[in-house]
Amino acid sequence: MTGFIVRRLLWGVLLLILVIAVTFLIFYLLPSVDPAILRAGRNGSPKVIAEIRRNLGLNHSIIVQFWNYTKEIVLHGNFGYSYYYNDPVGGLISDRLPATVSLTVGAAVLWVVVGVPVGIISAIKRRTFIDRVSMGTALVFVSAPVFWLGLIVLYLFASDIGRFPFFPGSGSYVGLTVNPVKWFESLILPWMVLSATSTAIYARLVRGSLLQVMGEDYIRTARAKGLPERTVILKHGMRSAITPLVTVLGLDIASLLGGAILTEGVFDIPGIGRLNIDAIGHGDVTIVQGTVLVASIFIIVANIIVDIAYAFLDPRVRYE
């Protein structure tokens, strides 16, 4: 088991270096705006631009530039400087991380707490009215794009423009440490919107998974023992049905931690996704590289955690 974890971590590091190389290459090779020109401002003289190029090390060969970039990240955790903000990218990302984490974790709790029970009930009451209504609703939410749903929700419930002004709307985000109550209120609508699709997906996933498990022979054995149906479903059934859920959950959370771009955009939440969009708009390549890299780290780590969790969830899985 320990050997497995060490091996997975080493592979993770290798993968990260690969990601660094690919993002670096993409932004180096693709025709984007010359960072030195951006930096020099609207009327930068060629002399100034040349000096900036020298300062940023842009006059070196691609190999040297890549080496310097990687070295800074690995040795000093330095993701470079934003051309636009003139701040270290690492600092910009860590400033924005709490908002993204708040949004992601809250939404994940919401979609698990709502999606899993809906899925269980749908599976138990298969082909009844309840099942059809839940799965019909789920289909609507699976199909509803976040940017559209976000606007609808704002139109309906936002305190400034809403028809039923219940909750703070766009741009109301306040940090948890600043004011927990306002933090919570400001995230209610974003959580709802961000979790809507996932709630629907998880409900369908749990329903399908549980239905499949309930046809297994060991469920018949559990019933033959005289267990109450509740125990049969929640203990014997869900114990097996939960395994695929954990995989998806780990990866979903990881990919959202890399920035819930649409939700952060619609609700103007200063998270990593928002940072990324703005950086793209500004042609601020180092920030984009940095956010892509951070997102990759989350995904790689989540994959390792999921694999390890598997060994605990299913005794038949053993990593030697």
Added chain:
Amino acid sequence: MSAAEPPMSAGGPTGDGAEAARHGDAGQAFGAETPASAGGPPPAAASSDRLLSVEDLIVGFPTPDGLVHAVDGISYNVERAGSVGIVGESGSGKTVSALTLIGLTQTQGAKVSGRIMFDGRDLLKVSKDELRHIRGNEIAMIFQDPLSSLHPQFRVGAQIVEAMRIHRSITRSAAHTRATELLELVGIPDPRRRVDQYPHEFSGGMRQRAMIAMALANEPKLLIADEPTTALDVTVQAQILALLERLRRELGMATIMITHDLGVVAQIADRINVMYAGRIVETADARPLFATPQHPYTWGLLRSIPTLDGPRGIELVPIPGRPPSLIRRPSGCHFHPRCAYALPDHATIDPELVDVGPDGHRAACLLDAAQRAAAWAALSGGGTPEQAREAAGIAEVAVPVAETEIVG
């Protein structure tokens, strides 16, 4: 299977001493063990010492294509500490009839009627909770595939402990100790270590032993074994059957053995019911069933088993065709499309189960006694179905068998 202890083969009622001895034993065990069960009546009043009495049980499953007549009016009894075999092909209704006893088909939407008297209660009338308390406690069941029947993500011991703790108040540690003892009882080596392992760490035979241990956890009065050896190696099959037989004698636990293999019931059952298309087509004590079978379907089952002590060079005779659809069953005798001895009117007359011999030997066949005797005499002597037909004087079969196979 038959290598371990072949069923009584072709012809010789005198040929199988072991069989006779086993019957003597079973009778003694019965007489000796009943007093233990709360001063029951003496063996003489055996009919009142009945544990289970199934009367006219009908189980149907409504489907979009029509009603599936899975079990169509079967009746049989199981004595305390007795052993009954239910034999038939897949789809003959044997498993459904057993699952219905513990209420597990009703939850799947089955329509059930009849009576299932178990220890003074009608299992079709008791409340859901009462039935749940009987299930796993007074009636336990083991299944065909022991790997898929054990939960892969719980330890074997924990699964046995759970079976105990549903039905009785016992501490977790006491139940765990008892689980270890049960594993030892069913012959699992090193039970202390094994009790905390997962099913996938067990071999096939050990898994079935673990299933049996789980079934024994609450000392049930009746054990239903549904094809308990089908998924196992032949050598392991014999061990599991010996184990079941030993437990029945030692614990005085009645057994219903469901199988498609007459060789299996030959070793373990006192009374055998042969099922076809949801009905019992022949029922008899084990000895007469193997010695003088009365139903052509039973003949088919017997002649399709290889034996070591039968005449050499004798050809196995498979039963032609497939079991019928239980939605649209053949008219008349349900077996007639596959029967080598069917006469024209057998396609219109539905035979009833009637006495054909002593000790409640009953069969549902339209042939008369002389025809059956002549046909079986020819078959058991190694004759082909054609020769048997001739011997029985039913050579001029109006509906050629080959043609009706397609119908069936």
